[in-house]
Amino acid sequence: xxxxxxxxxxxxxxxxxxxxxxxxxxxxxxxxxxxxxxxxxxxxxxxxxxxxxxxxxxxxxxxxxxxxxxxxxxxxxxxxxxxxxxxxxxxxxxxxxxxxxxxxxxxxxxxxxxxxxxxxxxxxxxxxxxxxxxxxxxxxxxxxxxxxxxxxxxxxxxxxxxxxxxxxxxxxxxxxxxxxxxxxxxxxxxxxxxxxxxxxxxxxxxxxxxxxxxxxxxxxxxxxxxxxxxxxxxxxxxxxxxxxxxxxxxxxxxxxxxxxxxxxxxxxxxxxxxxxxxxxxxxxxxxxxxxxxxxxxxxxxxxxxxxxxxxxxxxxxxxxxxxxxxxxxxxxxxxxxxxxxxxxxxxxxxxxxxxxxxxxxxxxxxxxxxxxxxxxxxxxxxxxxxxxxxxxxxxxxxxxxxxxxxxxxxxxxxxxxxxxxxxxxxxxx
Numbered sequence: 001x002x003x004x005x006x007x008x009x010x011x012x013x014x015x016x017x018x019x020x021x022x023x024x025x026x027x028x029x030x031x032x033x034x035x036x037x038x039x040x041x042x043x044x045x046x047x048x049x050x051x052x053x054x055x056x057x058x059x060x061x062x063x064x065x066x067x068x069x070x071x072x073x074x075x076x077x078x079x080x081x082x083x084x085x086x087x088x089x090x091x092x093x094x095x096x097x098x099x100x101x102x103x104x105x106x107x108x109x110x111x112x113x114x115x116x117x118x119x120x121x122x123x124x125x126x127x128x129x130x131x132x133x134x135x136x137x138x139x140x141x142x143x144x145x146x147x148x149x150x151x152x153x154x155x156x157x158x159x160x161x162x163x164x165x166x167x168x169x170x171x172x173x174x175x176x177x178x179x180x181x182x183x184x185x186x187x188x189x190x191x192x193x194x195x196x197x198x199x200x201x202x203x204x205x206x207x208x209x210x211x212x213x214x215x216x217x218x219x220x221x222x223x224x225x226x227x228x229x230x231x232x233x234x235x236x237x238x239x240x241x242x243x244x245x246x247x248x249x250x251x252x253x254x255x256x257x258x259x260x261x262x263x264x265x266x267x268x269x270x271x272x273x274x275x276x277x278x279x280x281x282x283x284x285x286x287x288x289x290x291x292x293x294x295x296x297x298x299x300x301x302x303x304x305x306x307x308x309x310x311x312x313x314x315x316x317x318x319x320x321x322x323x324x325x326x327x328x329x330x331x332x333x334x335x336x337x338x339x340x341x342x343x344x345x346x347x348x349x350x351x352x353x354x355x356x357x358x359x360x361x362x363x364x365x366x367x368x369x370x371x372x373x374x375x376x377x378x379x380x381x382x383x384x385x386x387x388x389x390x391x392x393x394x395x396x397x398x399x400x401x402x403x404x405x406x407x408x409x410x411x412x413x414x415x416x417x418x419x420x421x422x423x424x425x426x427x428x429x
Contacts, residue, residue, distance in 0.1 A: 001063045003030040003216060006310050015066045016121035019114070019217045022210035023197045029307070030216050031314050036061040038263040047231040051084070052077050054231070055224035058262065062220055067120060075116040076224075080109065084225045086232040086372070089348045093361065093371040096229040103169055104378035104399055106252065107140030109225060110218030115144040117217045118209070122150070128206040128424065129153040130196055132189035133170075134248060135162045135300035136377055141211040142170035142177045152427055153211075154178045156189040156420075159412065162299055163382050165400050172406035178427065179408075184415035185293045186303055195417045196424070206424055214251075214307050222255030227264055229372060237370035242327075244270040244361035244373040246353040247279065248301035250308035252374065257315050267369065270327035272360040274298045274352075277330035279309060283323065297333045297385055298352040300377070329360035337389045344390050351379040351386055 003018045005011035007028030013021065018030045038046065038061070046054050056073040063072065082101045086094050101108025118127065127150060131141055138155045145153045155170060159181035171179040182189050193210060196202055211218065230238060243266055245253045253271050260266045271279055274296040282288050293304040316323050331339070339355040339362075350358065357373035365371045379386045380394050387394055396404060413419055 001066055002033040004033055005029070006031055006314055015063050015216070019117050019121055019215065020127070020209055022208075022215050023194075027194050027197060029214055029311055031311055032062060032216075035261055035315075035318060037261070040263070043263045043265070046227060051224070051228050052080055054227055055080060058224055058227060059220055061262070071120065075120055076113070079112040079116045079221070080224070082108070084109075084228045086229055087348070087375075089343065089346055089358075092365065092369070093358070093373070094233075095348065095350070095354060095358075095373055095375045096225065097375045098225060099375060099378040099381075101140075102399060103136070103139035103143050104381055104397060105136035105140060106222070106225075106374065106376040107136045108144070110221045110251075111137070111140035111144035111211060113221035114141075114211055114215055114217040115148060118151070119148065124150060126150045126207055127152070127209050128427070129209050129211050130156075130193055130424070131211040132156045132186065132193045133162070134158070134186040134302055135166045136381070137211070138162075138171075138179070139166065139169035142173055142179075145211070146173055146177055147175060152176050152178065154180065154424065154427070156180050156182050156192060158185050158189055159183055161185060161295055161302065163384070165381050165383055165404065167408065167410075168403045168406065169381075169400065171408045171410045172403050174409050179410040180420070180423070181410045181412045182415050183413070185295075187293050187305055188415040190305075190307065192415060192417055192420050196421070199421065202421060202424065206427070219251055219255055219258070219308075219311075222252060223259045223262070226256050226259035226266075230264055230266075233370070233372075238265045239267065240369045241266050242268055242270065242361065242365060242369050242371050244272050244327075244357040244371065246298065246301060246357040246374060246376055247271045247273050248276070248303040248306065250279070250306040250312060252376070254308045254311045254315070257312060261315060261319055268325060268327055270329065270357075270360055270364060272328075272357045273330045274301050274336070274356055275330065275332060276302055276304045278304050279306065280328040280330045283326060283328045296352075297336050298356055300353055301356070327360075327364055329363065331356040331359050335359060340386070340389050349379050349390075349394075350375065351377055351382045353377060
């Protein structure tokens, strides 16, 4: 598999290099040089397979012969050890539930697949994973890499801007997992990660890598659950399928669009955001004007400069798709609350991120279409806000209950690169 740097097309790497590097020169994202496509018969055959077998075939189409089919199957089998069920909400709307993994969020798919791929290609070389999280990435990455030999993980997150239970899930592990609460928002955390990757001496000294959705292995893993969703739908609705994606850093939407590029029958996608609406405003006006990030109920989407957007634009350019074909919408906190109550009245318990995707989908779904929105996290991960909004108590799933009372092991730090660099350089081996 060859990939090129979106900021310098002359920089080309193979899959193993892209996993280990994370970013290219000038903080450029890697993107596949070849965009494979399956024919209609192949798509039907894929949709008839089980999740792991199908996912291995999809990933093999991108990765090629760098990893044998047998080795890839074993790695996918280890990573995707939990289901992604489609739950009916109404006769024409369903939710793809991506929160049945160990940290109860969609990031488990990408985090665990990346850990498996890094173990496959890194050998005995020590690696330091540095990543920023707006909530769920941190837990998924921490649990995916916890206890792995030769891997140290450092996770930055905005202090006071993620839910208490989200924080507990990944800041109570210790061992090879190091967590830092940054005095700032998610964009400040992400900026520190980018600065680290621009520091060549630091990169080489600690063998720096990233597990953000900027890492191509995480992105490829996410393609697979879109196929899994369609495989569960009746044949009669597949060609009228509209998918609404709650969008923060836009990795999930990018993966969905790559699934469509492969030939998955999706009529259109909708990018649903909260008040951090840089992309909806851009699609409406053709002006890229990020505002300061604001805190919302859907904190994992509190991103005003989404990292993956250049990949979306590149895919539309490569496929000659008009950007106007992408649906979009932004939802306020008040409307998010109303959408959660509406879903509860329909008998479906949800949380703010999925509720945003549902609201925009419901508003834009046309007669004869079938809508699917992504449930990216278990409602109990936002226990306090969900209980307050819905007026009902949520029992804690075991994965959360066992960590809820443990002490936080986080460091606190200002958004200061020099201080973070010193921390990274003095980490125990």
